[in-house]
Amino acid sequence: MFADITSEDGERGQVGIGTLIIFIAMVLVAAVAAGVLINTAGLLESTASDTGQDSQSQVSNQIDVVTAVGFNDGSGDVTQLNFTVKKSAGSDQIDLQDATVEFLSNDASTTLQYGANTSATQFATESLVGNGDQVLDNTTERVKITINATDVGDPLSPGEEATIRFVDQSGATTIYGVNVPDTISGETYVAV
Template structure:
């Protein structure tokens, strides 16, 4: 009889130990689940933010409608780009944009200046839409002026006949538009050329 009692007592003690271990495991699992839920929420918000940024970089595009070069002593001394925003783009503020000017003899990063264009700055002029810097609607047009005489480091003689320049326009969202300026092989006696 005593043996049976001791066996029952042993079983009771084993049962309490197992219950304590079970409760500890449940508590550890609950804490781990809480950490996983918090981490997944943080990752989801970061993914949404990254997605929005990527969408604005792809969606916000500047379209070059036309480009004209001002001829001065057998080279193009100034380039004027007429730009608009692409359909579906958010408003684009050109005062926050940069233009990376790359040619055979120069590499400059131009920033906006409300005054005149020079070797470090580009200027804008309103054509239609009510603002000289912000493209709100697809019908808005702004002219960007780049002084290529000042931007060219070697000699400051603008872009010579037959040369090419790459303009990389980066707006405030990081979206990039690349435009290649190609000067005709012969400028002749013209004052303006399409580039």
């Protein structure tokens, strides 16, 4: 009725406990590794989502230039540039106080920040249509951006060209080419 316990049976039990301890240790290591993988995957997903949103903003946020006018101070050069701008369809809000304007010509290269008045490092804005602030909320709003070309260091002569880059708070860039007509004598303003 009772089986005899031999020395081999005791060794088999000890081997089973050792194997069980090793198995439990492997399960714990696998659980820790799985936790690290899950945390890393969550971090990568969050980073990828943020990068995707930033990229989408840079592509979809655009400033549209409706009109561009240059003013002649009587010397024959265009000394002031006025751009009427709006936000393009599908863009998020564009805060012109956080935007920059880059002025590039043959004689000058300057990055302008928002300012109450124009100087060598500032551009001014004036709300034409809308709620009166410097944030373009919808496509019906219009804001005038003024750049003083003399303060930037390059009043534009007849036939001269310049490139204006409008960069909004998300980094989206709108490039506008300014071409001064070959003859502007007698005109106080010209389309550029």
